[in-house]
Amino acid sequence: MTEASGPLLSVEDISVRFGALMALSRVSVEVHRREILAIIGPNGAGKTTLLNVVSGFYHPYEGRIRFEGRDRTSLKPPDVAELGIARTFQNVALFRGMSVLDNIMTGRLLKMGGHFLLDAVWYGPARRQELAHRAAVERIIDFLEIQAIRKTPAGRLPYGLQKRVELARALAAEPKLLLLDEPMAGMNVEEKEDMCRFILDVNSEFGTTIALIEHDMGVVMDISDRVVVLDYGRKIADGPPEQVRKDQAVLDAYLGVAHD
């Protein structure tokens, strides 16, 4: 399997344990280039844990993670970001005191060349670089239709908009893989529709591969190319939405099984 044709990300047999609790046991998931993968499952199934492992916040005690064919199991979050994996958080993690614009600019920190310390010395180039990145950020602001709030401190925005700004910050890094942890949680119908549109547009216009966790089944069935279902830390289904919807194991996990 050559690098270009293989999966963008492959999680191979990983297990994560918190004390006696097996949060994930021998889970394998592949994320293919340019697809939208939805990860679903009942509460406590290990969805966020999986995302945290991929983005380097947790480390599995067994199994491997490969990105673009290279092993990256033991990397830390900043290194993972450097590989081109961006993420959002379940509870919005914006820099609350900063303006929306500054928040999105932070997403480009890694795109800025040179060393931190050298910026102070080479002030002119640092300034030019800042302006170039500013242009890229403005494009994202237009794309996500948040022009009107660019100067507003992020902490003062309503929840739905905060989620959108968080997406903007992740996009600013021009990631190869975008991880979204419940991008539509707590949104009203209209906000959900907007967010769905943005996710589809990001995928089709920038060719960004997206893996997202979502609870709203309607949304999942509408936008995802493939669905992975977790239950009690195990993968119980993996396939196209129509197929997963009819899967007996999935129905059991969501609706419960009669024990007799």
Added chain:
Amino acid sequence: MIEFLRSLVLPFADMVSSPTFFVEVLVGGIAAGLMYSLVALGFVLIFKASGVFNFAQGVMVLFAALTLVGLMERGMPVPVALALTVAVMIALAFAIERVVLRPLVNQEHIILFMATIGLNFFLEGLGEQLWGSNVKRLDIGIPDESFSVAGVLLNKLELSAALTAAVLVTVLAVFFQRTRIGRALRAVADDHEAALSIGIPLKTIWVIVWSVAGIVAIAAGVMWGAKSGVQFSLSLVALKALPVLILGGFESVPGAIVGGLIIGVGEKVAEVYWGPLVGGAIENWFAYVLALAFLLFRPQGLFGERIIERV
């Protein structure tokens, strides 16, 4: 009553009638103010980068001065001792990141604050253990004497302290305001997890700010130590930095500078001109009363970010 009002206004006439003396007072105030700024800057840097009020900043000043004097007493020339002290403070920054900060990533700010209280006692003990607890004289080769420029008497030591502080303050202001480090710092202060996820190396940022705070502490330690001897009370310099922070705002580098100058000049002028009116010693409480007024009317300080809580 009229007599009292007259005595309140009269000092202004004094200022005009004897301008050289007024300039001397101003210069003294600016010199003291820059030194306050220097100490306050140490607080601001760490506050910006971790949202933590570093209780140990004052003791870091003492520790730096003790180390420098200790090395000089062992016969090292000033430049070598200074370079070694810088190395010690940077090593300290690495150690603090590794032992104190790293295990506390993502904890509440109050917990990190408590950790700095622990650090305060640790450094105080370590300093005394290593270098002894008696008062030491710090002689950096600049005489504590005065000379006259156009009729204005200036103190050499004060002047060189003020110049050093001014240079240091400018360099730091440029470094943190004009580069993307500024934004990275604020990002780290706001949310550790999110900062990590966008690729900000938390450890590097922390080591940088604590090292810089350590170097600022050396400068402050040398300046104050040369003036009043290296002793435990040096760590109380931090107390004077508190009103400066309240005036300038906890997260503003320019705020620390302006705040320091206002307090330095303010307390000198108040002491010299209005001191006799209340029996002197204005210098001791002026800064705190000013800070109190600020807390009542502008709690975020001159340059601080306004805190608006959604309800």
